[in-house]
Every structure is written in structure tokens, then in C-alpha cells.
Amino acid sequence: MFDIGFFELLLVAIVGLLVIGPERLPETIRSVSLWIGRLKRSISATKAELEQQLGTEDIRRQLHNETIMRELKASREEIERVLKDNYVEPVELPDHAHMDEPDTHPSATPDNQQDQPASEANGKANENKAPTTDVQKNND
Incomplete structure (x- = not known):
């Protein structure tokens, strides 16, 4: 609040000692301190009451x-x-780019047969079977 340094306090103490005297100085300091305390309490109570009212x-x-x-x-x-x-516009990817894993569904065809017509795929599947001989055909 007040900018009072050590030098100013020392000057006030010396002037108070010279004016009041050494016998009455402690009693005067005590009285002034009590009045200052009462004044501070009164001001803070008034301030609190005003703040409450407002x-x-x-x-x-x-x-x-x-x-x-x-x-x-x-x-x-x-x-x-x-x-x-x-923000970056999302890039539209082709359909095959969305596939993370190969299709494991049983109806899926192997990669080498995927682009071939169904009749060729069936023909190759039949080639994988054991060849029939003329003897077996005649017995049927």
C-alpha cells in the first residue's frame, strides 16, 4: 500500500523518540497500533457488507x-x-484397393481363373481329375 522503506521507518522512529520521549514512546506505539487494527477491521467489515448488499x-x-x-x-x-x-479431400480409391485380404469365401476362384470364362474354368477343373480310359467308358 505505502512504499515505506527501512530508512523512512528509522527516521520516523528517531523523530518519535525525540518528540514523545523514551518513557511514553512504547505506550504511544501500542495505542497507535490498536487504533490502526480497529480501523482496518472496521473498513473490512464495511467493505464486506457493501459487497454483500451489491x-x-x-x-x-x-x-x-x-x-x-x-x-x-x-x-x-x-x-x-x-x-x-x-483439411484434405479424400481420394476416391478403385474398388480393388479397398480389399485388405484376399477373398476366402469357398466360391472364390483362384487368381489364374478369375478372368477366364466359366466354361474354361470348368474345363481346367475337369483336367485336374484322373483321366478316363476307353475301357472305363465302355463299361459304363
Whole structure:
């Protein structure tokens, strides 16, 4: 509150000692201290009563809430701006690029037969069977 340094306090003590005298100085300091304490308590009680009557605590709380809301709004706008600046349009990939693993479904055809017509695929499947001989055909 007051900018009083050590030198100023020493000067006041010397002047007080010369003016009041060494016998009455301790009693005077005690009395002044009591009056200062009473004055401080009275001022703080009056201040608290005025603040209560005016509702300053509610006003402080509301101002604090408004400050927080402004900060949140600014943060949201900043995030939206950064997202908008750094947004990259998704690239449309071809259908085959979306497949992570090969198809394991039993109806799936091997890669070498995938592009061939169904009749050729069946022909190759029949080639994998054991060859029939003329004797077996005649017995049937």
C-alpha cells in the first residue's frame, strides 16, 4: 500500500523518540497500533457488507463465466480454422484397393481363373481329375 522503506521507518522512529520521549514512546506505539487494527477491521467489515448488499460475488462469478465462455469460443474457432486449413479431400480409391485380404469365401476362384470364362474354368477343373480310359467308358 505505502512504499515505506527501512530508512523512512528509522527516521520516523528517531523523530518519535525525540518528540514523545523514551518513557511514553512504547505506550504511544501500542495505542497507535490498536487504533490502526480497529480501523482496518472496521473498513473490512464495511467493505464486506457493501459487497454483500451489491451482490459483487455474483457479478464476479458471472464475469468469470463470461471470460471462460469467450476463451472457449476462441479456442473452438481456432480449432475449426486449423481443421479447415489442413483439411484434405479424400481420394476416391478403385474398388480393388479397398480389399485388405484376399477373398476366402469357398466360391472364390483362384487368381489364374478369375478372368477366364466359366466354361474354361470348368474345363481346367475337369483336367485336374484322373483321366478316363476307353475301357472305363465302355463299361459304363
